[in-house]
Amino acid sequence: NAGVMQNPRHLVRRRGQEARLRCSPMKGHSHVYWYRQLPEEGLKFMVYLQKENIIDESGMPKERFSAEFPKEGPSILRIQQVVRGDSAAYFCASSARNTGELFFGEGSRLTVL
Amino acid sequence: KNEVEQSPQNLTAQEGEFITINCSYSVGISALHWLQQHPGGGIVSLFMLSSGKKKHGRLIATINIQEKHSSLHITASHPRDSAVYICAPGTNQFYFGTGTSLTVIP
Numbered sequence: 001n002a003g004v005m006q007n008p009r010h011l012v013r014r015r016g017q018e019a020r021l022r023c024s025p026m027k028g029h030s031h032v033y034w035y036r037q038l039p040e041e042g043l044k045f046m047v048y049l050q051k052e053n054i055i056d057e058s059g060m061p062k063e064r065f066s067a068e069f070p071k072e073g074p075s076i077l078r079i080q081q082v083v084r085g086d087s088a089a090y091f092c093a094s095s096a097r098n099t100g101e102l103f104f105g106e107g108s109r110l111t112v113l
Numbered sequence: 114k115n116e117v118e119q120s121p122q123n124l125t126a127q128e129g130e131f132i133t134i135n136c137s138y139s140v141g142i143s144a145l146h147w148l149q150q151h152p153g154g155g156i157v158s159l160f161m162l163s164s165g166k167k168k169h170g171r172l173i174a175t176i177n178i179q180e181k182h183s184s185l186h187i188t189a190s191h192p193r194d195s196a197v198y199i200c201a202p203g204t205n206q207f208y209f210g211t212g213t214s215l216t217v218i219p
Binding site: 033035041042043044045048056058059091093101102103104109 | 146154156
């Protein structure tokens with residue numbers, strides 16, 4: 001049973017480009033969470049999704065960031081017009097229910113030049 | 114104002130020592146996670162608690178819902194326990210402490 005799969009593991013973008021980060025939850029998990037970890041800082045909640053629904057996006061920046069978890073396929077975190085301050089590690093976690101155990105992916109490390 | 118406070122922030126211990134990491138939180142929760150993050154960055158969930166106490170090997174986690182406090186204990190610490198330990202209480206979203214950086218010296 002594969003764990004939470006995130007790709008790409010490393011992504012380099014120039015300012016103004018778009019970044020797309022993918023997260024495939026564990027098999028049977030329908031709850032996905034995205035977190036951001038800035039350099040030398042702790043994890044910060046971004047968004048909580050279930051299949052086809054955004055449940056809580058209170059941690060998402062109001063502009064340029066969006067997330068989806070379609071009926072088929074991975075969850076995607078999309079960052080438009082990236083800026084240097086978006087450079088961070090983005091972690092995805094999944095669970096079988098909203099109070100269930102969290103399983104984390106290895107993270108996607110975004111570097112904006 | 115931080116929703117989650119962890120102490121200590123940094124901890125150095127000799128191999129074999131008993132270690133305690135504390136977590137106090139102000140948010141209402143349905144569960145609390147203790148996470149371990151190694152220098153390579155990967156995150157592993159050690160425990161999920163909603164009440165009482167859990168034990169896995171040398172690790173013990175306790176939670177007091179009324180006092181909004183949780184502790185993580187490591188018995189007979191080992192250098193491979195060196196990592197950052199993160200407390201994460203919450204409901205739909207989980208609030209993360211800044212972590213406790215543990216170094217166990219042989």
